[in-house]
Amino acid sequence: MTLDPPTMLTISVALAAAAALYLAVEWGTVRERSLLFWSAGFATITVGSTLALLRMSGLLLIGVWFANGLLVVAHWLFLLGVARFTEARLSKAWYLIFVAWGALLLLPGEPPWSKAVFVLNSSLVALLSIRASFLLRPHGKSLSVGAVQLRYVLLVHGLFYVAKVLTAIVPGTLIDLASLGGAIIQISLVEGAMAIMLIALSMTGTERYRREKRIARLAARDPLTALYNRRALEVRAPRLLEEVSSARPGALLLIDIDNFKLVNDLHGHIAGDRLLIALSEMIRAHLPEGALAARLGGDEFVILLGDAANERVVALGSNLREQFQQTATEGFATPEPVTLSIGAHLFDQPPASLAALIEQSDAALYASKRGGRDSLRVVDRTRAGSEALPAR
Structure with missing residues (x-):
């Protein structure tokens, strides 16, 4: 099977949909809101990848940047889930991401705007991923291997998008994303599919560890007084x-x-x-x-x-x-x-x-x-x- 852009997008759709469903099922059992945010993030990636695939097939239902904008929304939901998981409070400034996303959708998809949109989109994804990774940093020793893995997967994912930005702003490397061509697109899709799989596994492992710790803590405590039994x-x-x-x-x-x-x-x-x-x-x-x-x-x-x-x-x-x-x-x-x-x-x-x-x-x-x-x-x-x- 050739790993061309349509094939990789199809794989991304399947992986993201499976991750969204799995996290939603976990949320139905555990009722941890972080799982709900993460599930919504993967569902957003599913929709964005499906729309991008339809566009590549000739069904121009959306603008060229809408699917990429949904990727920003998905990572914003990932950040909200990590914030909920670590009990951190996000500044209201992070909600301005939607202002940047709206500006992204208004820009035309032809050069030279394609390069500007590409840089803005990749910068937002990198910013959200790296911020989520840093929220997990103080919790590396107190949580599971899954939390540590999630931290580093998000960090590497964010740094990959930083590299994409640097590639785009180097003189003479203008990328025409509207055509979905070039090696950078294939690399991005492969990285995206791998990130989906690793992030989903890390998220579920992290929440499962917390749930087991909570069960163990409840089993050790008197339910009325919260002292040890x-x-x-x-x-x-x-x-x-x-x-x-x-x-x-x-x-x-x-x-x-x-x-x-x-x-x-x-x-x-x-x-x-x-x-x-x-x-x-x-x-x-x-x-x-x-x-x-x-x-x-x-x-x-x-x-x-x-x-x-x-x-x-x-x-x-x-x-x-x-x-x-x-x-x-x-x-x-x-x-x-x-x-x-x-x-x-x-x-x-x-x-x-x-x-x-x-x-x-x-x-x-x-x-x-x-x-x-x-x-x-x-x-x-x-x-x-x-x-x-x-x-x-």
Whole structure:
């Protein structure tokens, strides 16, 4: 099969249509707007390439530059998709691209205007592609191989159009694009077909990676409070526990809400959920760097600390109790106070397991409950023997 311009345009139509359809299907599943912009971009290339093919076949439905103008629109949609993907905000100046595109369509297709239109069209495509590539630059390490690939494919694609501009402005190299002749046209069509395929694959791979990361993140989080769930805590705790030593003792705080059932019974479960969310936000605000926090279930929470002195544990527990009691008292009237009971366990040797550590802290929590609730009970195992501090 000869790779002449009509054949390459036909291939481009097929590839762009397939990419548009595939990204649209992905969008229907994931509902990420970046996929919708990218799909629209490839659909625009499909329309432009089809119109160019019809014109070459003698059906002069459009002006000679309209299909090339649609290529600019397609790359503008690609840029919007990348901006959406990277959560970047584009300046309103980028919308002036349509002004340049309108000017492009008004110019005649005969020399010497063909050269001017060619330079303007290629410059816009290059500008849009390179800008999209630079938006992806800060995200290379935080995203997938697909994001890195997409960045470089867009960069090379943009630089190719820069080379086309330079070729056109060199004296004596006027290109009559109206006839769609010359080696530059065939090279452009081959590059365009390859770019379509690579960009589509990179886009879908990048979004698929983000979706998988989001699913993994959701699986690790408690859906109500957004703290880690118990399973995620068990995965992350070993690294922290391995660093425990006599010089850097660890601590686990087990937190339970006293009389939480009264809030649900008197104010409804939505009010109870609001109180759980409020406590999770307090925990998050007071959480030291490197520490872990999770909701074990119901109204029970856990905080795992490294490099934790007794005074630090007492201060953390006391601050949480005071802030929580104030919030609960102001927001929910109950016949008995809604407070926090906390059992804390300090240790200077890695425990046998996280479950064993939670069990030991649960004993301290039970002692706190038995002592009248609304208290912090600390069991310090960092020295010989055990020392149970009085309720606070």
